[in-house]
Amino acid sequence: MELNIEFAKEVVKNIMxxxxxxxxxxxxxxxxxxxxxxxxxxxxxIATNDKTFNNEISKKLGVSKSTVSMSLKKLIENKLIETVEDEKDRRYTMIHLSENGQKLFNKFLSSFQTILDGVYKSFGNEKIQKLNECFDSILEFSRVISKK
Structure with missing residues (x-):
């Protein structure tokens, strides 16, 4: 297949x-x-990466450090995350979910599991396996384009 602007447009449309x-x-x-x-x-x-750091969040999500700091401040105010100085290097502060944050994430996972159960019932095992393969390919694709 020859790659062209229409193909690129279709990929972007699907991602969106x-x-x-x-x-x-x-x-x-x-x-x-x-x-x-x-x-x-x-x-x-934060919920899916256990303990992390401000600069890692900024880098992985492509968001400025100041935007990350403002968002973290709001999440701390809402008692969803906590920060702890790194024992090895006090210049770094580790960020993780608070107990309330973990409860909220578990609530999210429960809702998401309900959706996945519905999808599984609709698709069946064979289609679910193909879907997982597609997710693996999408993840690989996203890693390749994020390096460029």
Whole structure:
């Protein structure tokens, strides 16, 4: 297949539709409705990366350090995350979910599991395996383009 501008447009359109569909699922959790999109992405990044650092969040999400700091401040005020000085190097502060943050993330996972259960029932095992293979390919694609 020859790559052209129409193909690129279709890929971008598909990525946007996947992203939009996923984001449309998230507001079903009332606590997320009060968060900005950046705060939500940072919260989910922290939740899925255990302990992390401000600069790692900035780098991985492509957000300025000042934006990350403002979002972290709001998440701390809402008692969803906590910070701890790194024992090895006090210049660094580790960030992780608080107990309230973990409860909220578990609520999110429970809702997401319900959706996945519905998808599994609709698709069946064979299609789910193909879907997982597609996710692996999408992840590989995203890693390649993020290095450029």
């Amino acid at each position: 539709e996947i992203t939009t569909n996923f984001v449309n699922f998230i507001p079903q959790i009332s606590e997320f409705e009060e968060m900005s999109t950046t705060e939500l992405y940072i919260f989910l990044f």
